[in-house]
Amino acid sequence: MGSGFNRRAVLGGLGAGIGAGTAGCVSDLGLTDRGAESDESLPDSSPVSGTVTTQSGDPITDATITAIREGDTTIADTTTDQDGSFSIDLQRPVWLRIGHEEYLTEMQAVGPGETVTQTVTEREGAVSLQFTGDVMFGRRFYEPNHDSLSPRYQINPETRLEDHREILQGIQPLLAAGDITSINLETPLTTTDLRHPEKTYSYVSHPVAAQVLAEAGIEYTALGNNHVFDALDIGLEDTIDSLDEHDVAYSGAGFSSDEAWEPAYIEENGLTVAYISCTTIVGESVEIDWSADQSETSQHRFEHNGEQRTLPASIGVAEPTSDRLQTAVQQATENADAVVVQIHGGDEYARDPDERIRTLSEEAIEAGADLVVNHHPHVAGGIESYEDGTIAWSLGNFVFDQELWETLDSYVFTAHVTADGVVETSIEPVLLEGYLPKGITGRPRDHVLQTTAGHSPDTVHLSEHQLWTTGPAFESDENPITNQEQRSFEGTESIYTREQGWIEEISVSSGDAQLGRDRLLTGDFEDTTIDGQRFEGPLWRYGRESDPTITPNIGHNGHAGARLTRHEGNEDRTLLSPRYRLPVLENEQGYTLSLLYQYSENANFEILVSWYDESRGNSFTTESLEPDSSTGEWHRLVWHLDPPTNAEFIDMFFFLEPPEEGGIREVLLDDIRLIEWADPSISGGRQYDHLYLDGEITADLRANQPSGEANQEVSWSPLAEETSNLDSSSE
CATH class of the missing domain: 2.60.120 (Jelly Rolls)
Structure with a gap:
């Protein structure tokens, strides 16, 4: 290259x-x-058109298409015709809900002028499982904002319940679309002032969050993580009590190893789904660890508010070993039609799994799990099919107060599951703005999809505004289509930008070529x-x-x-x-750094x-x-x-x-x-959206599309026709 x-x-x-x-x-x-913004300054409405089909490509007639704003407010609706087609006028981004009594509900963020191609799964014998990443409502949510140029959400203790509801208002339609929606609850829900005496970062949220999560459509919370024990035994007890009060299921932590490893069983549409939660991060470097598996008889002693306290060492989270995890999965398969494992671990801010997380995830699938859904890195990772299961390597943040650029984009992972296994999975991109999760369209949506695809194998398909993969229970003989083209590019210090499709492989005829990706969403x-x-x-x-x-x-x-x-x-x-x-x-x-300017x-x-x-x-x-x-x-x-x-x-x-x-x-x-250039040895990848060229190349281009969809064009265009060289001043 x-x-x-x-x-x-x-x-x-x-x-x-x-x-x-x-x-x-x-x-x-x-x-x-x-x-x-006044109505006069807003753009005219533009239609969103699309088709709804079965997984075999057959059109779905009379599907209800509903455009929804934040807070589950309907602004327009229509139905599909005999060809499965629809059109609906929009003036702003909305949630598009696709419903039919015989099929699982689909939800997607769309913007004016976009085209939607949606396949649906038969409802009989199937459930839609949704998963979000890390959730907490503490720390900076209560701290004053000293940067007036960067507004963010702040919880007022006097209006705490309504403020918690407002945090989830924009994303609530998506959460409610799944039959069972799960979060990783990375915080105890408590009012105690007790804190882990050795931890640098403690996340503590108010118990009112349990009510708001239930109202928003959350049915399950994973507690097997490294922050559920931040308020020690009192915090864990308060958390469990709050979740029980609002009928939100949980697993992954408890007052003994057996409690921590006990799956949560949820019945939906005739299926029983088991949820197992555990974490590899258990405080090995501190005296008061939070593993429920390391000791059942010893006690921890510490001082709080001038008083000595004792804490049974058996309280805490499920800590996985290969044998313990596989045993838990095998036992769950005897009582459930589908088994989900959530593992909290890996390296922070790393989109790819470390060796331990990969091994545990694959062992869980081998033992009978249908889905393994992981978190902790705070950034979104890839998706992978493994044997008869599917793994989501990292879900990133969902409601969180981190102020790091890489943690601001994420996704909600959805899996359609039957008693025979996973039918298909997909993701819905999310942007955290001022700590709040929001659905996204346009360039930021494509950025999340392309990044996720770049960290996933080719069995995960990337098409226009969508990313999905099929599982072992997918019954259609129709496979997604890959449009392949070979094109020649030439230029002198030129930059090309991606319109549709990705570069699979570059062959350099002369000069230099380099792939890059825009870091600004x-x-x-x-x-x-x-x-x-x-x-x-x-x-x-x-x-x-x-x-x-x-x-x-x-x-x-x-x-x-x-x-x-x-x-x-x-x-x-x-x-x-x-x-x-x-x-x-x-x-x-x-x-x-590239931009358009005018004065x-x-x-x-x-x-x-x-x-x-x-x-x-x-x-x-x-x-x-x-x-x-x-x-x-x-x-x-x-x-x-x-x-x-x-x-x-x-x-x-x-x-x-x-x-x-x-x-x-x-x-x-x-x-x-802000285009970040990859190593010249990299000759292709679905995450790259820019090409630098000083010479001549031949490129193999690809684009995925669902079966039955018209061929998607593969298009890369010049970013700037002419450039000149100049040095900048620096200090």
Whole structure:
């Protein structure tokens, strides 16, 4: 594949001027909350069209298609015709519920103008099982927010119940769509002030969460994790009492090993499903561990509020060994039609499993489990079919207060299961904005799907806006179709972007080629989240106290965009930046910052890139530039960035200074991308959405589609027609 990028800054359009590398002072001004967007400024409605078919491709007639907003509010509905087709007008992203009395309910986030192709599973003898990642309602949910440019959700103790309900309001339609919906409850539910004396991080949530989870459609909680014991025995007892009070099933923790390993059995649609929960993270490095399996007779002693307390060592979580886990699974198969195992473990922020988690997961399937669903890394991992079962390697976060970029996207995992095993599985992408889970469409949705596909084998299928796989109980003879094409590309320091389909393999005829992926999920500023706001610029940091500055018609070609404005009454510059700094990976291949911008005269518009050696604290070096005027036209800027030595994080800032002598300064921005380049030895992959080319290549392209669907086009297009080279200033 060649050596990759030359180590120069690349700027497109009209070039750029050199700016100072200092950050200066930033006020809480500029971009705002668009929740009050007037109807006149909103885009016209656009139809969502689609088809609903059986797994064999036969059309489903009279299926009910319902468009739902947050809070389960219906805004439109229709039914499928004799061809299984439908069309419904939308003005904003919604949940699309597909229902039919003879088939399991399907739910998908869709946006105006999108096309939906949905296959459905016969309801007779089947259940729909849903799984989310880590859930907690504590810590920063109660702490004041000292960054006014990054609003986040805060629970008010005086309105605690309603606030908990609001946290799940936007995602509740999805949670309610499954027959049995499960979460990993990564927190005790308690009001005690007792805490584990040796833990650095303790997550404690209020018992009211149990009521809200039940109201939202949660039937089961996995307790086998490393935080359910953060409030020790009192916290665990309160948690169990709260869940029992609201008829939410649980497993994975208890006051003895037998209690911790006892599966939860749930009956639905004539099937009994067993849920086993356990964790490999049991506090081996501390004196007071939380394994229920390491000792049944000893006691822990510690001091709390000046008093000595004793704690039986048999209280805690189910800790898996190969024998213990396989025995639990084999026993559960005797009492259930389907067995689900949830394992909490692995390396934090790693999308792929470590050796121990892989071994335990495969052993659970070999013992008879139909599904293994894992969590703990806080990031979403891949999906894999193994023998007669399916494994989801990591579900990431669902309701959580982490402020790390890689933890902000996740998914809900759905499996259709019969007594014969798994029929099919799929994922529904989720974005955590201000700690709240939201359904997503457009570019952020595709990012989650492509990332998950990139960490999954080819038996997991990726098509337009969907990712799915079939299981051993899938009865159709029709297999998903893979569209394959071979195309030639050529360019001089050119960048191509993915429209549809992925590059399976690159053969370089001459020069260099390199694959990359955009790390910014929401750089197009489109309305992609299902919530009560419009064009709110999720995952961007900016002031929200002045006039709306992200609207649906100020971007390139009439799309949404960001507008930075300063006038003579302003004293400080305004700012736009990602909500959190992004981690720098270890491949040392560099980044490309690409964006569209427009302004007519010298506006004192500066772009600053900062490098950090930690997730918090000041940068140790910066690079900056001031793009030249675009004379009122949209221009693309392409700037290559090499991480300096010891760089662990990168961030970028877009500054606009106020005018010195009256008037107004304005800059329009759109399509901001931070492309992270892979090692040149990598010649293909479903997670990559950009191609750098300085020469000529032949590429094998692929695209999946469900059976019976028209061929999906495979398309990659140039990101910038012309580029020129220029160095930036740095400090």
